[in-house]
Amino acid sequence: MSKQETKQKTRSGFVAIVGRPNVGKSTLMNYMVGQKVAITADKPQTTRNRIHGVVTHEGNQIIFMDTPGIHKPKHRLGEHMVKVAVQTLREVEAVLFLVDATMPKGAGDEYIIEILKNVKDTPIYLVINKIDLIEKEKLLEIITSYKDEFPFAEIIPISAVAGDNVERLRDLLLNLLPEGPFYYPPDQVTDHPERFIVAELIREKVLHLTREEVPHSVAVEVEQMQLKEDRNMLYIHAAIYTERDSQKAIIIGKQGSVLKKVGSMARQDIEKLLGSKVYLELWVKVKADWRNREHMLRNFGFTEE
Numbered sequence: 001m002s003k004q005e006t007k008q009k010t011r012s013g014f015v016a017i018v019g020r021p022n023v024g025k026s027t028l029m030n031y032m033v034g035q036k037v038a039i040t041a042d043k044p045q046t047t048r049n050r051i052h053g054v055v056t057h058e059g060n061q062i063i064f065m066d067t068p069g070i071h072k073p074k075h076r077l078g079e080h081m082v083k084v085a086v087q088t089l090r091e092v093e094a095v096l097f098l099v100d101a102t103m104p105k106g107a108g109d110e111y112i113i114e115i116l117k118n119v120k121d122t123p124i125y126l127v128i129n130k131i132d133l134i135e136k137e138k139l140l141e142i143i144t145s146y147k148d149e150f151p152f153a154e155i156i157p158i159s160a161v162a163g164d165n166v167e168r169l170r171d172l173l174l175n176l177l178p179e180g181p182f183y184y185p186p187d188q189v190t191d192h193p194e195r196f197i198v199a200e201l202i203r204e205k206v207l208h209l210t211r212e213e214v215p216h217s218v219a220v221e222v223e224q225m226q227l228k229e230d231r232n233m234l235y236i237h238a239a240i241y242t243e244r245d246s247q248k249a250i251i252i253g254k255q256g257s258v259l260k261k262v263g264s265m266a267r268q269d270i271e272k273l274l275g276s277k278v279y280l281e282l283w284v285k286v287k288a289d290w291r292n293r294e295h296m297l298r299n300f301g302f303t304e305e
């Protein structure tokens, strides 16, 4: 379900970007996202999977994510992180494997290819970046050095700085998206993308479990999201807002049964999305007629600050 009541059918999905440090992942994101819909990653990195940016284009929305677990073979949590990364890569619509045209294929690239071999059913695109820095003849050499290593869905040379071929790459990804709601309002600029997705997942479960009994006006605000390092667990505290006491009672259910279900279903989805164990605490609050209050709307992220 989307916060936006869209009349047309929309399409949306997740795309993962993987690659060694410095290959140009952020530059590519910045180019694709552009200023209008720029969403930067949460500053403190609280999760294994990071939302990098969101691209909304003519009824389609791509959410780009980064899976840092895949980049650091020597990390102590290596094995677990790799497992989480592979799981994530299996569930996205596409994976972009970014390499640097000016650098020979190295151990870091080989390591990523080995991981990608465990990812079934997700199309994986080899994106050769920084082609503005190399001679045309060199490109063929690079393609040859990668193409037999893995059955890439396609090999796409780009320059993320100059924007060469980036639109083509974007269009190709847009065409892969399944029908689905927007996760972000199309024009929103925010530095808390993860919070919005978490709120949206909770809201979706509320609507799903209460059917028509609770109107779509229900809103969710993530009040706190904090990683407890010692327990390796993400604590999330969220409030579900309704307009009336009667709706609050429905959402809570007999002896809290409905709210419990909302919590456990949302928690599972959030854990999958962010690759982190989650402790989710939910409160139901009544805020009469919240829709009409300007500052509340801002709080919920419906308008720009």
Ligand SMILES: Nc1nc2c(ncn2[C@@H]2O[C@H](COP(=O)(O)OP(=O)(O)OP(=O)(O)O)[C@@H](O)[C@H]2O)c(=O)[nH]1
Residues within 6 Å of the ligand: 019, 020, 021, 022, 023, 024, 025, 026, 027, 028, 129, 130, 131, 132, 133, 158, 159, 160, 161, 162
């Ligand atoms: N000439 C040229 N430089 C590029 C291109 N893409 C990225 N760069 C440069 O390469 C450097 C690294 O780019 P980033 O986008 O920070 O790379 P990254 O993969 O996000 O790096 P990490 O955050 O370390 O993983 C920067 O100096 C960019 O300006 C390109 O297409 N052409």
